[in-house]
Amino acid sequence: MHAEHFDERAATWDDDPDKVRRAHEVAEAVAAAVPLTGAERMLEYGAGTGLVSQALQDRVGPITLADTSAGxxxxxxDKVATGALPSDARVVALDVEMQQVPQERFDLVVGSLVLHHVQQLDAALAALADLLTPGGHLAIADLDQEDGSFHQHDFDGHHGFDRAELxxxxxxxxxxxVRVEDCTRIEKDGRGYQVFLATARRPLTG
Structure with a gap:
């Protein structure tokens, strides 16, 4: 993932109402697909500015937010300091492709529009699965397979995903x-791009 690209855009990221709306739609889809008790230890991977966590914070327990971008x-x-995110939320640097995953395990791991940035898909999915407690859920929102037109900057990730293959x-x-369902839609440069939500559970044993 190109952290510098996101560093440059971090300060104004939330100024785009479509990004805020989309994060709420992803959060609603997660809450509908995953049985939440309000006590789940949640990790948002590739959290960006934490918009999905903001929308889920009243439905889960302790939140850890991970991103490779310092910005x-x-x-x-700053959101933690000002109360937009919970005061006990943790913000960490984590790249599951480059680092060994931490020892801590989570009941819910969420990623929104981050998976298409990874280089080694199988390794990244294995690392995210490893971060789950037995019985924990993974929820990934990302793009359906597209023709490469979605990204305008230098991009060397995935042009979306085939749902069955994922x-x-x-x-x-x-x-x-494993379930893959419609989640939301992104309108960009006069074109529409479908976003799915994939959810899966780590078995209690094995």
């Missing part, structure tokens, strides 16, 4: 109860 982490830290990839890293 995005600074915005999230479901198979999630099962291949040991997750079960």
């Amino acid at each position: 995005m982490r600074a915005v999230m830290a 479901a198979a990839d999630l099962e291949a890293v040991g997750l079960v109860d």
Whole structure:
């Protein structure tokens, strides 16, 4: 992932009402797809400015927000300081492709429009699955497969995903109860791009 690209945009990221709306739609889809008790230890991976966590904060327990961009982490830290995010929320630097995953495990791992930036998809999915407690849920919102027109800056990630292939990839890293459903839509430069929500669960045993 190109952290510098997001560093440059972090301070004004939330000025775009479409980004805020989309984060709320992702959060609503997660809450509808995953049984939440209000006590879940949640990790938002590739959290950006923490918009999805903001929308979910009243429905989960302790939140950890991870991003590779120092600019995005600074915005999230400011939100924690000002009360837009919970005072006990933690902001950390984490790149599951480059770092060993931490020892801590989470009941819910959420990622919104981050997976298409990873280089090594299988390794990233395995790392995210490893971060789950037994019985914990992974929820990933991302783009359906597209023709490469979505990204205008220098981009070397994935041009969206085939839903069936991603479901198979999630099962291949040991997750079960895989579902992929419509989530929201992005309108950009006169074109529409469908976003799905993929959810899966780590088995209680095995």
